[in-house]
Amino acid sequence: MLNAEQLANLDRDGFLVVPDAVPPEMLEALRERIEELFESEGENAGGEFKKEAGARRLANCVDKGEVFEAAIQIPIMLEAKAHILGPEFKLSSLNVRSTNPMSEADQPLHVDMNGVRDEKGYWVANTIFMLDDFTPENGATRVVPGSHRWGKRPQEEMADPFAAHPEQILVTGKAGTLVICNSHTWHGGTANRTDTQRRAMHAFFCRADKPQQQYQKKLLRPETQAGLSPALRKLLAIDDVQNDLLSAEVAVTSGFLK
Ligand SMILES: O=C(O)CCC(=O)C(=O)O
Numbered sequence: 001m002l003n004a005e006q007l008a009n010l011d012r013d014g015f016l017v018v019p020d021a022v023p024p025e026m027l028e029a030l031r032e033r034i035e036e037l038f039e040s041e042g043e044n045a046g047g048e049f050k051k052e053a054g055a056r057r058l059a060n061c062v063d064k065g066e067v068f069e070a071a072i073q074i075p076i077m078l079e080a081k082a083h084i085l086g087p088e089f090k091l092s093s094l095n096v097r098s099t100n101p102m103s104e105a106d107q108p109l110h111v112d113m114n115g116v117r118d119e120k121g122y123w124v125a126n127t128i129f130m131l132d133d134f135t136p137e138n139g140a141t142r143v144v145p146g147s148h149r150w151g152k153r154p155q156e157e158m159a160d161p162f163a164a165h166p167e168q169i170l171v172t173g174k175a176g177t178l179v180i181c182n183s184h185t186w187h188g189g190t191a192n193r194t195d196t197q198r199r200a201m202h203a204f205f206c207r208a209d210k211p212q213q214q215y216q217k218k219l220l221r222p223e224t225q226a227g228l229s230p231a232l233r234k235l236l237a238i239d240d241v242q243n244d245l246l247s248a249e250v251a252v253t254s255g256f257l258k
Contacts, residue, residue, distance in 0.1 A: 002076055007083055014148035014185030017171060021076060021178040022129060029067040030201065031131055034096050037064055049095060049214060054103035055189070058096035060219045061201070062236065068094055069232060072203050077127050078235075080180040081205045084125040088208035090237040091216065092124070096131075098199040099139035099192040106190045108161035109144065109154040109168070112183035112204065113213065116151050123207040124183035131199035132175050139192035140170040141179065141200075148184040161188075212237065215247040 002016075010016040022030075037058050038045055046057030061068045072091055081089050092113075112124045134140040144165050147154075154161040170190065171179050181187065183204070192198050204213060216236040217225070225238060237243035 002079055010080060010083065010180065013145040014182040015143055016080065016180045017173055018076060018178045018180060019173060020176055021074065022176045026067060026070060027176050030071060033065045033067055034058065048219060054100050054105060056098040056100065060214060061094040061096060062216065063220045063224050072235065077178060077180060077203065081125050084122050084182050085205060085207045089205050090208055090212065091235050092204045092206040092212045093214040095202045097202060098197045099189055101192060101195045101197060103192045106162055107188035109165060109186045109188045111153055111186060114153060115184060116153060117184055122182055122184055123210050125205045126181045126183045127203040128179040128181065129201040130173055130175050130177040131201060134172045136170055136172060138194045139190050139198040140172045142168045142188055142190050143171055144168050144186040147186040148182040154186045211246040212243065
């Protein structure tokens with residue numbers, strides 16, 4: 001369980017860093033499976049969603065191994081999602097992003113799904129799994145604390161969202177750390193100036209009344225769907241008719257609309 005201070009920090013800053021939140025055996029299994037997938041998918045990796053210069057990407061991970069099903073059910077992560085989004089929420093997508101060694105550019109500061117809070121409140125919430133240590137040199141995520149409360153997007157306020165923001169900080173930590181984010185908080189990946197990959201997995205959730213970024217019912221193979229527990233069917237909105245209407249028509253988006 002998250003304590004009152006952690007929840008207050010999440011409310012104030014728009015993100016919460018939880019060290020040692022991923023069990024070591026899950027961390028190892030994620031790394032191993034992810035490298036297998038990069039190898040087997042080759043040039044197609046990330047193709048269900050998007051490719052990005054300077055980074056390796058995978059998408060639709062729930063369909064690609066049981067370890068991913070376990071990862072999206074980490075209890076404190078789900079507790080934090082309910083805190084941000086309210087009780088009715090679902091997985092929007094599960095992606096991997098691995099910043100390449102010596103990648104040159106920062107991502108622009110952005111909010112996920114280009115979203116600002118609406119009359120019902122916040123509706124997007126990501127979780128960054130640190131699969132490697134995040135350091136100031138290797139592409140740690142930059143975040144502007146408190147910006148989720150501004151109700152604005154960086155591109156509306158900044159002349160250049162690629163530039164450093166005066167209030168931004170770098171989120172660093174050890175592999176196995178979770179960064180639980182309110183995704184209306186302005187954030188972005190940074191350049192990796194080392195000679196090794198910086199791997200992260202993004203477990204991205206949204207409120208039940210919003211479309212999924214990746215329509216899970218369409219993407220998951222029938223055999224994967226047949227093996228899902230009732231809890232996972234609910235989390236992935238497999239039997240949710242409203243989600244069918246909301247998500248089926250959503251085009252795969254490019255740019256930083258995650
Ligand atoms: O991987 C990261 O550090 C953040 C990535 C991100 O925000 C994105 O790809 O939209």
